[in-house]
Amino acid sequence: MLTFIGLGLFDEKDISVKGLEAIRKADMVFAEFYTSVLMGTTVERLEELYGKKVHVLLREDVEQNPDWIEHAKEKDVVFLTGGDTMVSTTHVDLRLRAQDAGIETKLIHGASIASAICGLSGLQNYRFGKASTIPHPYTSSRGRTIISETPYDTIKANKERDMHTLIFLDIDREKGYMTVNQAMELLLEVEERRGEGVMENAITVGIARAGSPGPIVKADYIHKLKDHDFGGPLHIVVIPADLHFIEAEALVKLAGAPTEIMSTVED
Structure with missing residues (x-):
C-alpha cells in the first residue's frame, strides 16, 4: 500500500488526525519538500511527532527514479507532501506509476493553498482560472537574462474570461524562495517589454506564510505592492479580474486595499 498524505500549510501540527494515524502505522515514511515547504517546522520535529524516520527525497527520486515505491508492494508506505496531496502533476504521475506496478494507493488530504487564499483574501474560489508559476530568471547560453512570459500570458487569458489568477x-535550491516583490518586478518588466496593459495599474494581492499564526495579506496597485514588506517565505500572488462588490469589500477590509476600488465594482 502506498498512501499519499498532504501535510497542510505551515508546520507539523497542520496534519489531519487521519494522516497522523496513517504515518504512525506505516512501515516506511518518505517525503518531498521541493514542490512546497513547511516553513514553520523541520524534518526533526516531524520525526519527533510521528515517532518515525522520514526519508526526504530529491526531485530526481520522485520524478525520474522512484524506485522506492517498490517497497509498497510488500510494506505499508506513506509519501508526504506540503499542502494537499495530488495538487502537483508530479504526484499524480507517481500515483499512476504505482498503480501500473500493481501497488494499491490511497489519499489523505491536507489543507491547500488553493483554498486558503480564498479564505485569507475573500476572493471567490469559483472565479479562479488557470494557475501559473513565476520561475526565477535564468541566463541563456548567449549570456542573456531570460524571463518567462508564460505567467503574463496566463493572467491575460484569465482576465479576458473575467477570472482570477x-x-x-519559484522555489529554487540555489536562488532560494521567490518573493512577492521579485514577482511584481518580473511581471512589470514583461509589461514594459510588451506594453499590452495587462498589469498596468492592476490590483494585486500578495500573501505570505499562509497557515501560520501571523499571515500577511496585502492588496494594492502593483507599483505600490512591489515595495511592501511581506517578511519571510513562503509567498504567493493573486491577480484578480473584475471584482464582485463583496470581493472588493473583503480586499479593503481584510487586505488593506485602497478604498477607491469600491467605486469600480458592480453590484
Missing part, C-alpha cells in the same frame, strides 16, 4: 512563486 493564482501565481505560485
Whole structure:
C-alpha cells in the first residue's frame, strides 16, 4: 500500500488526525519538500511527532527514479507532501506509476493553498482560472537574462474570461524562495517589454506564510505592492479580474486595499 498524505500549510501540527494515524502505522515514511515547504517546522520535529524516520527525497527520486515505491508492494508506505496531496502533476504521475506496478494507493488530504487564499483574501474560489508559476530568471547560453512570459500570458487569458489568477512563486535550491516583490518586478518588466496593459495599474494581492499564526495579506496597485514588506517565505500572488462588490469589500477590509476600488465594482 502506498498512501499519499498532504501535510497542510505551515508546520507539523497542520496534519489531519487521519494522516497522523496513517504515518504512525506505516512501515516506511518518505517525503518531498521541493514542490512546497513547511516553513514553520523541520524534518526533526516531524520525526519527533510521528515517532518515525522520514526519508526526504530529491526531485530526481520522485520524478525520474522512484524506485522506492517498490517497497509498497510488500510494506505499508506513506509519501508526504506540503499542502494537499495530488495538487502537483508530479504526484499524480507517481500515483499512476504505482498503480501500473500493481501497488494499491490511497489519499489523505491536507489543507491547500488553493483554498486558503480564498479564505485569507475573500476572493471567490469559483472565479479562479488557470494557475501559473513565476520561475526565477535564468541566463541563456548567449549570456542573456531570460524571463518567462508564460505567467503574463496566463493572467491575460484569465482576465479576458473575467477570472482570477493564482501565481505560485519559484522555489529554487540555489536562488532560494521567490518573493512577492521579485514577482511584481518580473511581471512589470514583461509589461514594459510588451506594453499590452495587462498589469498596468492592476490590483494585486500578495500573501505570505499562509497557515501560520501571523499571515500577511496585502492588496494594492502593483507599483505600490512591489515595495511592501511581506517578511519571510513562503509567498504567493493573486491577480484578480473584475471584482464582485463583496470581493472588493473583503480586499479593503481584510487586505488593506485602497478604498477607491469600491467605486469600480458592480453590484
